[in-house]
Amino acid sequence: MELQWGTIFAAAGAAMAAVLAGIGSALGVGMAGQAGAGVVSEDPDRFGSCLLLQLLPGTQGIYGLLIAFVIATKAGLLSGGVDISATAGLSLFLASVPIAFGGLLSAISQGKVAVSGINMIAKKPEEQGKAMLMTVMVETYAVLALLISFLLVNGVQVG
Amino acid sequence: MIVQMRRMTLVAHKADEADILQAIQATQSVEVLESGEESSEQAALEQAEEKVRKLTDALKTLRPYGEKQGLLTAMPEANIADVAKQLPPALTFSDRLEGIARELASTRSEIEKNRTIIESLRPWDRFPADMQTFQDVRGVKYFTGLIAASDVEKLEDIDACAEYQLFNEGVVRTCVVACPEDEAKSVANFLKSIEWTDYAFPKTGGKPADAIQRLTDRNRELSGKKSDLEVSLANEASGSAKMVESALDAAVIERDRAKAAAEIARTSATFQLEGWVPQDKVETVEKAVKSVTDAYYFSTREPDKGEVPPSVVENSKFATPFEQVTNLYSRPDPNGIDATPYMAPFYVLLFGLMLSDTGYGLVLSILCALYIKLKKPTGMSGGFAHVLFWGGLSTMFWGVMVGTVFGMDFDTLFGTTNVFPLLVDPMDNPINMLILCFGLGVIHILFGVGLKMKLAFSRKDWQTAIFDNFSWILIICGLIVYAVPSSVEGIPAVVGTVGLGMAGLGALMILLFKGRANKNPFMRTISGLGELYQVTGFLSDILSYARLFALGIATGVIASVFNELCKMLMGSPVLVLKILGILVACGLLVALHAFNIAINTLGAFVHCARLQYVEFYGKFYEAGGRAFRPLGYKTKHVRILDGKSSISD
Numbered sequence: 176m177e178l179q180w181g182t183i184f185a186a187a188g189a190a191m192a193a194v195l196a197g198i199g200s201a202l203g204v205g206m207a208g209q210a211g212a213g214v215v216s217e218d219p220d221r222f223g224s225c226l227l228l229q230l231l232p233g234t235q236g237i238y239g240l241l242i243a244f245v246i247a248t249k250a251g252l253l254s255g256g257v258d259i260s261a262t263a264g265l266s267l268f269l270a271s272v273p274i275a276f277g278g279l280l281s282a283i284s285q286g287k288v289a290v291s292g293i294n295m296i297a298k299k300p301e302e303q304g305k306a307m308l309m310t311v312m313v314e315t316y317a318v319l320a321l322l323i324s325f326l327l328v329n330g331v332q333v334g
Numbered sequence: 335m336i337v338q339m340r341r342m343t344l345v346a347h348k349a350d351e352a353d354i355l356q357a358i359q360a361t362q363s364v365e366v367l368e369s370g371e372e373s374s375e376q377a378a379l380e381q382a383e384e385k386v387r388k389l390t391d392a393l394k395t396l397r398p399y400g401e402k403q404g405l406l407t408a409m410p411e412a413n414i415a416d417v418a419k420q421l422p423p424a425l426t427f428s429d430r431l432e433g434i435a436r437e438l439a440s441t442r443s444e445i446e447k448n449r450t451i452i453e454s455l456r457p458w459d460r461f462p463a464d465m466q467t468f469q470d471v472r473g474v475k476y477f478t479g480l481i482a483a484s485d486v487e488k489l490e491d492i493d494a495c496a497e498y499q500l501f502n503e504g505v506v507r508t509c510v511v512a513c514p515e516d517e518a519k520s521v522a523n524f525l526k527s528i529e530w531t532d533y534a535f536p537k538t539g540g541k542p543a544d545a546i547q548r549l550t551d552r553n554r555e556l557s558g559k560k561s562d563l564e565v566s567l568a569n570e571a572s573g574s575a576k577m578v579e580s581a582l583d584a585a586v587i588e589r590d591r592a593k594a595a596a597e598i599a600r601t602s603a604t605f606q607l608e609g610w611v612p613q614d615k616v617e618t619v620e621k622a623v624k625s626v627t628d629a630y631y632f633s634t635r636e637p638d639k640g641e642v643p644p645s646v647v648e649n650s651k652f653a654t655p656f657e658q659v660t661n662l663y664s665r666p667d668p669n670g671i672d673a674t675p676y677m678a679p680f681y682v683l684l685f686g687l688m689l690s691d692t693g694y695g696l697v698l699s700i701l702c703a704l705y706i707k708l709k710k711p712t713g714m715s716g717g718f719a720h721v722l723f724w725g726g727l728s729t730m731f732w733g734v735m736v737g738t739v740f741g742m743d744f745d746t747l748f749g750t751t752n753v754f755p756l757l758v759d760p761m762d763n764p765i766n767m768l769i770l771c772f773g774l775g776v777i778h779i780l781f782g783v784g785l786k787m788k789l790a791f792s793r794k795d796w797q798t799a800i801f802d803n804f805s806w807i808l809i810i811c812g813l814i815v816y817a818v819p820s821s822v823e824g825i826p827a828v829v830g831t832v833g834l835g836m837a838g839l840g841a842l843m844i845l846l847f848k849g850r851a852n853k854n855p856f857m858r859t860i861s862g863l864g865e866l867y868q869v870t871g872f873l874s875d876i877l878s879y880a881r882l883f884a885l886g887i888a889t890g891v892i893a894s895v896f897n898e899l900c901k902m903l904m905g906s907p908v909l910v911l912k913i914l915g916i917l918v919a920c921g922l923l924v925a926l927h928a929f930n931i932a933i934n935t936l937g938a939f940v941h942c943a944r945l946q947y948v949e950f951y952g953k954f955y956e957a958g959g960r961a962f963r964p965l966g967y968k969t970k971h972v973r974i975l976d977g978k979s980s981i982s983d
Contacts, residue, residue: 227936230933230936231936231940233933234933234937237888237892237933238888240892240895241887241888241891241892241895244891244895245891253898304661304662304663305662307662307940308662308663308940308943308944308947311940311941311944312944314937314941315878315881315944318880318881318884318885318941319880319881319884321884321888322880322881322883322884325764325884325887326764329761329764
């Protein structure tokens, strides 16, 4: 059976980027949602601020999707398959590693900070800005991971 | 810029106290300080707090029955007198409401209690004796309980010393076991060893069947009463929500006044009020006091060395909404500099680059403009609405420069070839785009260093300005100029040498003069060396601006992904499916792009703010100011007409 290793590796890279970053965001947003439900059960007026904090860990999933899409377009996965060499495919696979693992772990950590932020605004609703800011600090690393993944994917010579 | 605060002292007759406080509250310019003494006004404060609590509870009870307020309707406006007039009728109304709510709650709980008893008695339906009196037989011990159907045969084992009777069918069967008193202990042990749960009858008399009937009847009449109460609650509620909201605002205003009154020092005939007033409001406050009485002593002075006045700033119409962004981080130290007017244009510029999609910018600006016009928000949400409006305009600009409109290329939209994007396409040319972002970052950071120089000069500290800050500007610019000939063709090599010279000069200045506090020349150079290490800090700051690039392409690529998705939906060759696909795709497009706008606006807002706080403010800002909390009108539901909007908040 003749396998197109280039395409396979590229597909694996796209899948990994989307899956791992998505898992991270799902876990992060889920954690924050649980904390938010607790706060809202005591004080329904806090819902807006809790929702805002809950949304913040969600960006890593979107970044993963973005890189998956860029890899898929580059390797022709969406339009019927471009012939790419095994080296190019493996390069694409490795290029997805930063956003996959960086997104996974930073989203989980960001979720934990979001949970603490939600607990903070339960006691001090006026400090919502500070809670948001602390949560966003973690996202720096997801952004850096996205950047390097994008640059690496862009730099791969296909065909 | 930062407004000077003055510490004021006002002494006047006790008789005029209430009127003076009301007049001062109308100016919304005085923060009253605690006098630290025990006050006779505590009782009045407690009463005022009680009113606020009652009305808040009433509002909570009314909430399920209230009419929904439109998203874009403005707050109703009223005079302070009208609002205060709503207080007495609202208080009696809230008492009435509280009574009905309490009765309703107790009725509900009684219904629930009866229902539980009925359910627990149902298996004992066939029990023939009175529940309370059947045990009053001498010499016999009764055990009532529930036994698993599977264990019924085990009861045969105690047949010798006890009698048992079952009363229902099913998985769990109700059972009574009777035995002579001396056998009681062994029977009890036996029962513990099988699947037996003790059951105690509830404290009502008569047979279980009678009790069930009685309680069901009682529940029926209670349910009738409950629905009557609910109807009367709904009747009371309709139309009353507005009155209670106005009254709640009035009660809060009164409570704030009472709180201020409680903090004033008093003698037998006079009272003394200490507070902070902004410099430009001193006349207004004095006029307000004069309108009440001529017999007063009013003086203001500069803050003392140890005192920390609150932080008040005044800015141009464009920059004022951006104060909300600064306040998210920290108000400025009164002795420092107000960063908002310098931050505002950079914020707008960088926000646009992060969102960089003309279509999204258009939608954002339109939505914000509508919100501001219709809902007339104030305070934090008003500030953010204005900030996002300007950000939307900037986004439209950058969208044309850098690339996309609703995820599509401008070229495909206008049918032109290669005219757009006007500046650089991040997808084709990531390195140049990165250089653009880093360049903006360098400008931002150097501007911050320049502000620090300005601050130092204004404090007559030219050494800090030149040796600590200008030297860094020289180093960074020098290094950049040095790198130019090697990366750009056509620049003579001498430019590189000039750059190297600049950087060298800057480094020398730091090395020699940074540690100028130290007399020992050796120690000076060592601390200068340590300071040079800060170049890594600058490097990481500049790299941080790469997020402009990352967030910019993120928006565009996600939008184009959504477009591709919907294009696939619309591409079916079968006509019926194609029409269906187009319908679904249109709805989907709107929803997906709306989602994308929301997520990316949030991200751009927060990341742009973070860039200001860490990279920009870190260079010159002195944080730590405390908020100015004047005695004023802190209303949530009504806008008071004769007061201007509050300075702080």
